[in-house]
Amino acid sequence: xxxxxxxxxxxxxxxxxxxxxxxxxxxxxxxxxxxxxxxxxxxxxxxxxxxxxxxxxxxxxxxxxxxxxxxxxxxxxxxxxxxxxxxxxxxxxxxxxxxxxxxxxxxxxxxxxxxxxxxxxxxxxxxxxxxxxxxxxxxxxxxxxxxxxxxxxxxxxxxxxxxxxxxxxxxxxxxxxxxxxxxxxxxxxxxxxxxxxxxxxxxxxxxxxxxxxxxxxxxxxxxxxxxxxxxxxxxxxxxxxxxxxxxxxxxxxxxxxxxxxxxxxxxxxxxxxxxxxxxxxxxxxxxxxxxxxxxxxxxxxxxxxxxxxxxxxxxxxxxxxxxxxxxxxxxxxxxxxxxxxxxxxxxxxxxxxxxxxxxxxxxx
Amino acid sequence: xxxxxxxxxxxxxxxxxxxxxxxxxxxxxxxxxxxxxxxxxxxxxxxxxxxxxxxxxxxxxxxxxxxxxxxxxxxxxxxxxxxxxxxxxxxxxxxxxxxxxxxxxxxxxxxxxxxxxxxxxxxxxxxxxxxxxxxxxxxxxxxxxxxxxxxxxxxxxxxxxxxxxxxxxxxxxxxxxxxxxxxxxxxxxxxxxxxxxxxxxxxxxxxxxxxxxxxxxxxxxxxxxxxxxxxxxxxxxxxxx
Amino acid sequence: xxxxxxxxxxxxxxxxxxxxxxxxxxxxxxxxxxxxxxxxxxxxxxxxxxxxxxxxxxxxxxxxxxxxxxxxxxxxxxxxxxxxxxxxxxxxxxxxxxxxxxxxxxxxxxxxxxxxxxxxxxxxxxxxxxxxxxxxxxxxxxxxxxxxxxxxxxxxxxxxxxxxxxxxxxxxxxxxxxxxxxxxxxxxxxxxxxxxxxxxxxxxxxxxxxxxxxxxxxxxxxxxxxxxxxxxxxxxxxxxxxxxxxxxxxxxxxxxxxxxxxxxxxxxxxxxxxxxxxxxxxxxxxxxxxxxxxxxxxxxxxxxxxxxxxxxxxxxxxxxxxxxxxxxxxxxxxxxxxxxxx
Numbered sequence: 048x049x050x051x052x053x054x055x056x057x058x059x060x061x062x063x064x065x066x067x068x069x070x071x072x073x074x075x076x077x078x079x080x081x082x083x084x085x086x087x088x089x090x091x092x093x094x095x096x097x098x099x100x101x102x103x104x105x106x107x108x109x110x111x112x113x114x115x116x117x118x119x120x121x122x123x124x125x126x127x128x129x130x131x132x133x134x135x136x137x138x139x140x141x142x143x144x145x146x147x148x149x150x151x152x153x154x155x156x157x158x159x160x161x162x163x164x165x166x167x168x169x170x171x172x173x174x175x176x177x178x179x180x181x182x183x184x185x186x187x188x189x190x191x192x193x194x195x196x197x198x199x200x201x202x203x204x205x206x207x208x209x210x211x212x213x214x215x216x217x218x219x220x221x222x223x224x225x226x227x228x229x230x231x232x233x234x235x236x237x238x239x240x241x242x243x244x245x246x247x248x249x250x251x252x253x254x255x256x257x258x259x260x261x262x263x264x265x266x267x268x269x270x271x272x273x274x275x276x277x278x279x280x281x282x283x284x285x286x287x288x289x290x291x292x293x294x295x296x297x298x299x300x301x302x303x304x305x306x307x308x309x310x311x312x313x314x315x316x317x318x319x320x321x322x323x324x325x326x327x328x329x330x331x332x333x334x335x336x337x338x339x340x341x342x343x344x345x346x347x348x349x350x351x352x353x354x355x356x357x358x359x360x361x362x363x364x365x366x367x368x369x370x371x372x373x374x375x376x377x378x379x380x381x382x383x384x385x386x387x388x389x390x391x392x393x394x395x396x397x398x399x400x401x402x403x404x405x406x407x408x409x410x411x
Numbered sequence: 412x413x414x415x416x417x418x419x420x421x422x423x424x425x426x427x428x429x430x431x432x433x434x435x436x437x438x439x440x441x442x443x444x445x446x447x448x449x450x451x452x453x454x455x456x457x458x459x460x461x462x463x464x465x466x467x468x469x470x471x472x473x474x475x476x477x478x479x480x481x482x483x484x485x486x487x488x489x490x491x492x493x494x495x496x497x498x499x500x501x502x503x504x505x506x507x508x509x510x511x512x513x514x515x516x517x518x519x520x521x522x523x524x525x526x527x528x529x530x531x532x533x534x535x536x537x538x539x540x541x542x543x544x545x546x547x548x549x550x551x552x553x554x555x556x557x558x559x560x561x562x563x564x565x566x567x568x569x570x571x572x573x574x575x576x577x578x579x580x581x582x583x584x585x586x587x588x589x590x591x592x593x594x595x596x597x598x599x600x601x602x603x604x605x606x607x608x609x610x611x612x613x614x615x616x617x618x619x620x621x622x623x624x625x626x627x628x629x630x631x632x633x634x635x636x637x638x639x640x641x642x643x644x645x646x647x648x649x650x651x652x
Numbered sequence: 653x654x655x656x657x658x659x660x661x662x663x664x665x666x667x668x669x670x671x672x673x674x675x676x677x678x679x680x681x682x683x684x685x686x687x688x689x690x691x692x693x694x695x696x697x698x699x700x701x702x703x704x705x706x707x708x709x710x711x712x713x714x715x716x717x718x719x720x721x722x723x724x725x726x727x728x729x730x731x732x733x734x735x736x737x738x739x740x741x742x743x744x745x746x747x748x749x750x751x752x753x754x755x756x757x758x759x760x761x762x763x764x765x766x767x768x769x770x771x772x773x774x775x776x777x778x779x780x781x782x783x784x785x786x787x788x789x790x791x792x793x794x795x796x797x798x799x800x801x802x803x804x805x806x807x808x809x810x811x812x813x814x815x816x817x818x819x820x821x822x823x824x825x826x827x828x829x830x831x832x833x834x835x836x837x838x839x840x841x842x843x844x845x846x847x848x849x850x851x852x853x854x855x856x857x858x859x860x861x862x863x864x865x866x867x868x869x870x871x872x873x874x875x876x877x878x879x880x881x882x883x884x885x886x887x888x889x890x891x892x893x894x895x896x897x898x899x900x901x902x903x904x905x906x907x908x909x910x911x912x913x914x915x916x917x918x919x920x921x922x923x924x925x926x927x928x929x930x931x932x933x934x935x936x937x938x939x940x941x942x943x944x945x946x947x948x949x950x951x952x953x954x955x956x957x958x959x960x961x962x963x964x965x966x967x968x969x970x971x972x973x974x975x976x977x978x979x980x981x982x983x984x985x986x987x988x989x990x991x992x993x994x
Contacts, residue, residue, distance in 0.1 A: 116802070176731070180933060181930050185930075185970040374813055376809060489887060
């Protein structure tokens with residue numbers, strides 16, 4: 048059993064009992080979500096979590112494993128979503144369209160990642176952050192402006208292949224009396240692909256290539272001195288992360304049956320990803336699971352909680368405004384700043400180091 | 412021997428995980444030129460930077476004019492009367508020579524008479540007074556760096572390898588300038604690899620190796636003893652000339 | 653080229669420009685304007701666009717000058733700079749609303765007084781905010797670029813959300829004071845009054861910064877610190893205090909710039925900072941990180957590009973500025989005026 052887990056996780060285990068339990072619960076619930084929950088919101092939330100786990104994990108490849116801060120990650124996410132979405136919109140709701148759209152998006156994403164990487168990865172991290180921010184903004188504005196092609200600010204709604212349509216009844220689970228529809232199929236397509244992509248990412252970071260990336264992150268000059276071509280490795284890391292984000296975007300488009308700048312390209316989403324990765328734990332990949340889950344649950348449910356709190360503090364100045372449901376990002380922002388200071392390793396890193404100290408305690 | 416102006420007692424300095432200074436004991440007598448010799452990587456530059464507070468000591472005692480200065484921030488150490496001429500000269504190339512000098516004068520605009528004295532030591536500075544320091548040659552930059560350190564009287568000058576990469580003709584004029592500084596009773600701690608330059612100026616000498624002082628004595632004794640030289644420095648006087 | 657310029661600067665003596673004697677980048681401004689003329693066709697439109705670009709450029713310059721100096725001096729890039737732009741604009745809006753007598757009066761001096769008051773308040777608040785930001789947010793992460801980017805981005809999120817809390821999230825009107833509405837007409841050319849004011853403010857800021865940098869000891873310290881802060885410390889100056897000062901001034905300038913920008917747009921939302929900051933980043937990259945002179949030219953270039961393409965092909969306005977940035981980086985990888993570093 049542990050041998051299988053070892054192989055699946057590329058030998059990179061959670062290394063903390065609490066973390067293993069947390070991950071177990073998250074993965075378990077996500078795996079059974081269509082059977083456990085009835086409402087559309089719950090399934091939507093579960094699917095969104097799956098997509099953002101992939102997206103956050105791909106961003107962690109950059110931020111955590113290569114030490115690059117990019118603000119253009121949503122651009123690749125958007126490329127994937129627009130690629131599949133516009134292909135389905137323009138060429139009909141077939142799997143061929145999905146494949147063609149995805150392939151085009153991957154090629155475009157790779158080309159962009161390569162160009163940005165070669166132009167700016169030679170320079171300081173800060174340069175890269177600024178340049179990617181500018182490029183991503185221009186891309187988002189372009190997507191919003193070229194309305195004949197992209198649907199502009201309104202985006203595009205489209206039909207997905209028949210197998211994934213909600214109206215398609217596949218079969219009925221006999222004992223539980225649950226209809227398995229195209230929606231369920233779509234969910235499992237998203238969740239299954241997310242699992243596959245995440246495990247591949249684990250494989251990458253634990254491969255010799257991943258080790259070199261981490262060596263470069265730790266000490267660029269030493270890595271260069273040992274003889275690794277830093278720019279090439281970084282560019283490759285950049286391309287890998289970009290392709291993974293393209294996949295995440297494609298999954299998101301298939302799930303939403305819609306693409307638009309607000310769901311994929313906005314700077315807000317870029318900040319969301321950043322928060323997920325940092326709060327979850329940079330350079331751990333598992334942090335992406337924890338961070339994305341926590342963040343999207345907060346986005347979906349914290350607001351309700353805050354709404355209740357705002358009501359109960361009515362009459363006190365400012366406080367109800369601070370607790371207004373729309374201000375959930377304020378509190379996550381504060382949490383983000385605090386975690387950069389006090390838990391730079393994020394939830395996963397902190398749990399892991401606790402597990403290590405607990406193991407060592409009896410010995411000393 | 413005069414009273415020490417500066418005393419280092421078992422000073423240790425770490426840079427990151429590296430333990431560079433491993434217990435340096437050094438005294439710099441008032442009014443003398445003390446030369447710090449040693450091969451590359453022995454810890455000479457680190458010693459100067461530690462005194463200046465740029466790399467604070469991790470252990471040990473540094474006393475200047477009887478007061479402990481170890482661990483003070485560099486500006487405070489500078490304002491007690493220590494001037495530093497780093498190895499890379501660190502003149503501000505975007506600023507003119509005049510501006511470089513103005514910045515170095517802490518008590519107000521530079522004193523005219525003293526400037527004339529400095530121009531006497533380094534005539535090139537007068538010529539390029541209004542030019543950006545960036546256009547100076549390497550030797551002129553080195554002169555500016557030294558001039559900056561003496562724009563006001565300082566109790567102690569820390570000078571790191573002033574002859575490094577400098578043309579021989581300019582080294583000659585530097586020797587003259589240093590001799591003039593010596594006549595003015597300036598206390599100098601000089602890091603130097605050029606033994607001829609060092610021996611022509613030094614009163615006392617300390618030799619470093621592996622982060623420790625391995626020899627102390629007068630310059631005269633060392634200059635006269637070629638056996639000692641080759642043991643300490645690995646090279647004879649001739650090879651350095 | 654440097655040597656000939658040096659001789660010039662020795663003759664003109666103290667009246668040396670803030671940035672080196674490299675005049676080539678200066679030519680880019682007329683060059684870009686001349687390329688645009690035949691593309692636009694109508695000379696009057698071209699004049700109007702060019703003046704609009706100058707006004708916009710000055711506003712961007714006011715915002716970016718502080719940011720580039722802070723970066724040059726301390727190697728700190730504040731991704732939260734946009735928050736100061738927004739806070740400044742909101743404070744100015746609130747103050748303007750407090751004195752309808754001044755802003756709605758038909759006397760220009762009263763209008764300007766009201767505007768001056770609002771701007772002063774905006775700069776005061778953003779300056780104080782900058783002080784707090786530097787102490788609380790930035791000080792613990794000196795020298796750590798990754799954390800700096802993360803933490804200042806976090807600060808940006810929190811600040812933007814606080815604007816929602818304090819002022820509400822809806823779009824607010826930001827009316828121009830009565831005397832600044834409308835335009836002067838010279839023949840066929842219309843010049844909006846506010847644009848003249850914006851150009852004037854920008855030039856005053858540029859002149860003040862140049863004067864401080866070139867004629868005062870404080871300015872010497874800043875310029876020296878940009879180049880080698882360790883040596884400035886070794887000469888006996890506490891650069892940290894200097895840095896706090898520059899950070900506060902830079903934040904106050906962002907507040908001023910934000911006020912101007914909001915007046916120029918005549919509306920504002922909490923996202924105003926994000927809108928401008930992209931252009932600001934492009935400007936400081938083009939100008940050479942840390943160079944005020946480069947930032948000045950970069951601002952004008954970016955604004956010209958934005959206005960010309962905004963007229964010729966509005967859909968690709970921002971993309972054209974990315975191309976401008978790439979072109980300039982291909983020419984000079986460190987920006988127009990690379991700042992000398994140790």
